[in-house]
Amino acid sequence: QTFKIASIPGDGIGTEITEAAIQVLDKLAAVDGSFKFDYTHFDWSSKAYKERGWYMPPDGMDQLQKHDAIYFGAVGWPDVPDHISLWNLILPIRKNMNQYVNVRPTRILPGTKSPLESCQADPSTLDWIIIRENSEGEYAGQGGTTHENSPHTIATELAIFSRVGIERIMRYAFETARSRERKKLTMVTKSNAQRHGMVLWDKVFYEVAEDYPDVQHDKMLVDAMTVRMVNNPASMDTIVATNLHADILSDLAAALSGSIGIAPSSNLDPTRKHPSMFEPIHGSAPDIAGKGVANPVGAFWSAAEMVRWLGQGKLDGTADKLMQAIENVTKAGVKTKDLAGNSNTKEVTEAVCREIETV
Amino acid sequence: QTFKIASIPGDGIGTEITEAAIQVLDKLAAVDGSFKFDYTHFDWSSKAYKERGWYMPPDGMDQLQKHDAIYFGAVGWPDVPDHISLWNLILPIRKNMNQYVNVRPTRILPGTKSPLESCQADPSTLDWIIIRENSEGEYAGQGGTTHENSPHTIATELAIFSRVGIERIMRYAFETARSRERKKLTMVTKSNAQRHGMVLWDKVFYEVAEDYPDVQHDKMLVDAMTVRMVNNPASMDTIVATNLHADILSDLAAALSGSIGIAPSSNLDPTRKHPSMFEPIHGSAPDIAGKGVANPVGAFWSAAEMVRWLGQGKLDGTADKLMQAIENVTKAGVKTKDLAGNSNTKEVTEAVCREIETV
Ligand SMILES: CC(C)[C@H](C(=O)O)[C@@H](O)C(=O)O
Ligand SMILES: CC(C)[C@H](C(=O)O)[C@@H](O)C(=O)O
Numbered sequence: 001q002t003f004k005i006a007s008i009p010g011d012g013i014g015t016e017i018t019e020a021a022i023q024v025l026d027k028l029a030a031v032d033g034s035f036k037f038d039y040t041h042f043d044w045s046s047k048a049y050k051e052r053g054w055y056m057p058p059d060g061m062d063q064l065q066k067h068d069a070i071y072f073g074a075v076g077w078p079d080v081p082d083h084i085s086l087w088n089l090i091l092p093i094r095k096n097m098n099q100y101v102n103v104r105p106t107r108i109l110p111g112t113k114s115p116l117e118s119c120q121a122d123p124s125t126l127d128w129i130i131i132r133e134n135s136e137g138e139y140a141g142q143g144g145t146t147h148e149n150s151p152h153t154i155a156t157e158l159a160i161f162s163r164v165g166i167e168r169i170m171r172y173a174f175e176t177a178r179s180r181e182r183k184k185l186t187m188v189t190k191s192n193a194q195r196h197g198m199v200l201w202d203k204v205f206y207e208v209a210e211d212y213p214d215v216q217h218d219k220m221l222v223d224a225m226t227v228r229m230v231n232n233p234a235s236m237d238t239i240v241a242t243n244l245h246a247d248i249l250s251d252l253a254a255a256l257s258g259s260i261g262i263a264p265s266s267n268l269d270p271t272r273k274h275p276s277m278f279e280p281i282h283g284s285a286p287d288i289a290g291k292g293v294a295n296p297v298g299a300f301w302s303a304a305e306m307v308r309w310l311g312q313g314k315l316d317g318t319a320d321k322l323m324q325a326i327e328n329v330t331k332a333g334v335k336t337k338d339l340a341g342n343s344n345t346k347e348v349t350e351a352v353c354r355e356i357e358t359v
Numbered sequence: 360q361t362f363k364i365a366s367i368p369g370d371g372i373g374t375e376i377t378e379a380a381i382q383v384l385d386k387l388a389a390v391d392g393s394f395k396f397d398y399t400h401f402d403w404s405s406k407a408y409k410e411r412g413w414y415m416p417p418d419g420m421d422q423l424q425k426h427d428a429i430y431f432g433a434v435g436w437p438d439v440p441d442h443i444s445l446w447n448l449i450l451p452i453r454k455n456m457n458q459y460v461n462v463r464p465t466r467i468l469p470g471t472k473s474p475l476e477s478c479q480a481d482p483s484t485l486d487w488i489i490i491r492e493n494s495e496g497e498y499a500g501q502g503g504t505t506h507e508n509s510p511h512t513i514a515t516e517l518a519i520f521s522r523v524g525i526e527r528i529m530r531y532a533f534e535t536a537r538s539r540e541r542k543k544l545t546m547v548t549k550s551n552a553q554r555h556g557m558v559l560w561d562k563v564f565y566e567v568a569e570d571y572p573d574v575q576h577d578k579m580l581v582d583a584m585t586v587r588m589v590n591n592p593a594s595m596d597t598i599v600a601t602n603l604h605a606d607i608l609s610d611l612a613a614a615l616s617g618s619i620g621i622a623p624s625s626n627l628d629p630t631r632k633h634p635s636m637f638e639p640i641h642g643s644a645p646d647i648a649g650k651g652v653a654n655p656v657g658a659f660w661s662a663a664e665m666v667r668w669l670g671q672g673k674l675d676g677t678a679d680k681l682m683q684a685i686e687n688v689t690k691a692g693v694k695t696k697d698l699a700g701n702s703n704t705k706e707v708t709e710a711v712c713r714e715i716e717t718v
Contacts, residue, residue, distance in 0.1 A: 076551065081550075082551030082580075083550055083551055083552070083554040083557075085551075086552060087554060091552070115476055115477060115589055116474050117474055117475070118474060120476070138553065139552050139553075143553070143554070143555040144555055145559065150522075151523070152521070152523065153521065153522040154519065154520070154521050155519075155520050155521075155555040155556040156519050156555055156556055157517075157518040157520075158516075158518075159502075159517075160514075160515050161513070161514050162511070163509075163510060163511060163512040164510070164511070190603065190606075191442055192435065192442055192444075192445045193442070193450070193497070193603070193606070194442075194497065194498075194502070195446060195500075195502070196502040196503055196504050196515055196516055197502060197515055198442075198516065199442060199514070200504065221441075222607055223606050223607050223609075224642070226585070226607060226610050226611035226614060227610050227611070227613070227619050230474055230611070230615060231474065231614060247549075247552070247581075247582050248582045250582075251582035251583060251585050252582075254586070255585060255586040255589040255590060256589060
């Protein structure tokens with residue numbers, strides 16, 4: 001079986017960690033023997049944009065549609081305003097490919113440590129999976145500017161929440177919670193200050209909860225949620241939040257688990273009509289780009305999730321093997337600087353490839 | 360000199376900590392001798408709302424306007440939907456009283472500790488002041504619902520940013536940064552995903568920065584900001600952010616500094632045409648309300664800021680005295696449970712009153 005992968009390395013360390021991830025994916029396929037990957041590489045980047053004036057060509061979505069999955073590095077570079085790069089590449093893909101679920105697991109890997117004192121004794125106290133609404137809300141893309149270049153300029157951002165959009169993400173979140181040992185879902189909102197979309201979000205949550213009597217559920221305000229994440233990590237398991245809230249909380253979660261460099265994400269179209277997209281949650285990191293020192297763990301973990309998704313239940317063992325290889329490597333202390341190690345990208349990648357052969 | 364204070368204890372522990380704060384304020388005035396407080400107590404609470412159907416009477420704002428400052432406890436109670444309580448009390452006050460600045464200082468008090476391992480050796484590494492835009496943005500109060508009670512419901516939240524609103528908060532933030540030793544301002548935004556209001560926010564920041572060449576400034580995306588707060592607290596000093604972003608970041612800041620129970624806030628009308636409002640940032644805490652165990656430190660710190668504001672430079676020593684009293688008490692280990700102590704509200708209050716007499 002051949003999986004067709006659209007690879008979009010993008011900018012900065014995105015290109016470095018995508019290369020590393022492909023090496024690891026190919027090793028995994030070779031060891032497994034039952035499948036292989038066929039990549040199409042797309043040079044859709046800020047560098048290309050500066051040269052030719054566009055990120056994706058007009059038929060970009062059609063090209064992506066011919067693949068089984070998309071592997072994404074990172075986008076964003078100082079010489080292009082961020083809202084231009086993102087709205088010409090990553091955000092349209094999430095939307096056009098109907099990737100309405102963004103899954104962001106967080107835990108403390110062996111051999112690494114949380115900045116929280118309370119997690120030192122037992123790292124398993126922090127084990128979350130954040131389900132992010134990925135298609136609407138604060139990222140709906142609407143809003144505008146009036147009286148531009150005047151002292152009276154007014155600019156707006158319009159967050160749009162639909163019952164359909166909320167209900168599908170809530171169901172996905174309850175299903176995820178149900179599939180995990182603790183069967184516990186925490187829903188995040190800001191319905192005290194935001195009286196329309198956020199109140200609908202709450203309402204649909206409680207409605208959907210009735211279909212999942214076996215899942216314990218509770219509600220948090222987004223500000224108080226950050227406090228709970230810091231003070232009581234063990235009290236949470238699965239978390240569901242809006243596009244913006246989950247964006248913020250998943251970065252915080254990654255930091256609390258040790259480093260943003262390890263955190264993976266899966267942008268899923270659960271209907272499987274479009275390819276899903278897998279990407280580490282870190283950015284292009286201009287400060288360390290080109291030095292070969294980026295942490296590839298978030299990229300590998302994202303690759304493991306891609307294998308799991310593509311396998312539809314049949315490659316879980318293979319995905320687990322990759323996760324085990326990653327964990328053996330961090331445990332052995334082969335780690336980049338962000339994890340208090342002194343290995344570079346290549347060393348970590350080679351160590352993971354070696355582990356794949358033996359685990 | 361008599362300062363007329365409108366006291367709104369509100370709900371839950373709000374009533375307990377307001378009582379404690381008034382005790383401390385009166386003690387401070389007595390020891391100082393140059394001023395006293397004259398309070399009007401308003402029973403604007405969720406309990407009253409349940410009984411009579413309203414929080415504030417129609418002339419509520421006029422009544423507040425007759426005071427020099429407002430002291431606020433907390434609002435919100437499980438039997439009233441949060442968006443009803445907040446939009447009938449705290450949010451209209453912030454808006455009608457033109458309190459467009461919300462100041463939220465955070466540091467680790469003596470005798471208390473941060474949950475971050477990296478702050479253990481030197482607690483002074485975490486010393487921030489968050490300047491929150493308090494009048495518009497995500498709390499503009501607009502938005503609505505279409506197709507209510509239908510499977511196709513659409514609900515929106517409209518964030519509104521005005522050049523006037525952004526410019527005044529940026530100036531306040533730069534002035535604050537300039538007044539502090541490190542002269543450093545970090546501006547938070549999400550202008551990569553939100554292309555209108557957030558882009559204007561960025562633009563005005565850089566324009567205003569030109570008037571403050573002596574203040575070092577940088578820009579962070581709100582998600583990455585949480586990572587920096589966890590990983591590198593010493594790299595920041597003054598922070599400016601939108602209404603929602605600063606709401607989230609200030610709760611996180613409080614948690615990282617030891618407890619949400621110590622965090623103060625000042626809702627300021629810098630034009631002084633309306634009374635400013637002082638309140639701890641914690642909520643009504645239904646879980647511990649009525650037990651006499653709430654941490655009054657956030658309330659005392661807010662009271663110190665009120666004295667400073669009312670004094671217009673002439674009572675800074677008195678405000679400092681209250682801060683010193685608080686710090687002596689935490690240092691001596693007279694602390695509530697959230698700070699790993701075993702004192703109750705009354706014990707902490709009495710200890711602070713005693714210190715005021717001697718410091
Ligand atoms: C790059 C940016 C648009 C993105 C987001 O805000 O969604 C990133 O922060 C993420 O979390 O994937
Ligand atoms: C009570 C609520 C409206 C408030 C806010 O969101 O502003 C609170 O969280 C705060 O931080 O003061």
